Amino acid sequence: MSAMQAISEGRKLADDCGSKIVNAGGSLDDVATFLVFAATGDLSKGAGVVSFRSADPNADSSDLLAMQKHMRNTPVGFVVAVLDRESGEAIESVRPLLLEPTALTLLNSVADRIEEFLM
Numbered sequence: 439m440s441a442m443q444a445i446s447e448g449r450k451l452a453d454d455c456g457s458k459i460v461n462a463g464g465s466l467d468d469v470a471t472f473l474v475f476a477a478t479g480d481l482s483k484g485a486g487v488v489s490f491r492s493a494d495p496n497a498d499s500s501d502l503l504a505m506q507k508h509m510r511n512t513p514v515g516f517v518v519a520v521l522d523r524e525s526g527e528a529i530e531s532v533r534p535l536l537l538e539p540t541a542l543t544l545l546n547s548v549a550d551r552i553e554e555f556l557m
Contacts, residue, residue: 439513439535440513441475441505441508441509441510441511441512441513442505442509444473444513444535445473445488445501445504445505445508445513446501447516448471448472448473448488448490448516449490449497449501451471451490451516451518451533452469452470452471452490452491452492452494453492453493455469455471455492455518455520456469456491456492456493457492459492459520464520466491466492466493467521468520468521468523469491469492469518469519469520469521470489470490470491470518470519470555471489471490471491471516471517471518471519472487472488472489472490472516472517472518472519472548472552472555473487473488473490473504473513473515473516474487474513474514474515474516474517474544474545474548475487475488475508475511475512475513475514476511476512476513476514476540476541476544477511477512478510478511478512481512481514481536481538481540481541481544482540482541482543482544483544484544484547484548485508485511485512486507486508486511487548487555488504488508489555512536512541513535514534514535514536514541514542514544514545515532515533515534515535515536515541515542515545516532516533516535517530517531517532517533517545517548517549517552518530518531518533519531519552519555527553528552528553530549530552532545532546532549
């Protein structure tokens with residue numbers, strides 16, 4: 439999957455997750471989707487994380503900037519995070535795009551630090 443395709447899928451995933459949270463009585467502020475990129479040629483080296491929020495009024499311009507920045511990077515997967523208001527902790531789900539061990543390690547390392555990205 440190319441960076442452009444992954445960013446488009448990330449936006450769709452964020453909107454789908456946001457709808458599900460709102461339908462369950464939650465807030466759009468409680469859910470975010472992240473796309474993790476690896477450096478070209480080295481799946482163990484992170485090249486950045488793009489965040490998506492549902493109903494983002496700047497989605498088009500944000501997505502275009504992300505596409506420009508990560509055009510040559512390799513998307514390794516998504517992390518969907520939902521904030522549990524009672525505990526104050528994030529609940530995350532990892533959705534890999536690549537199953538190579540180094541890519542999975544990178545993706546899981548971002549998931550382990552997801553609170554950093556939610557702020």
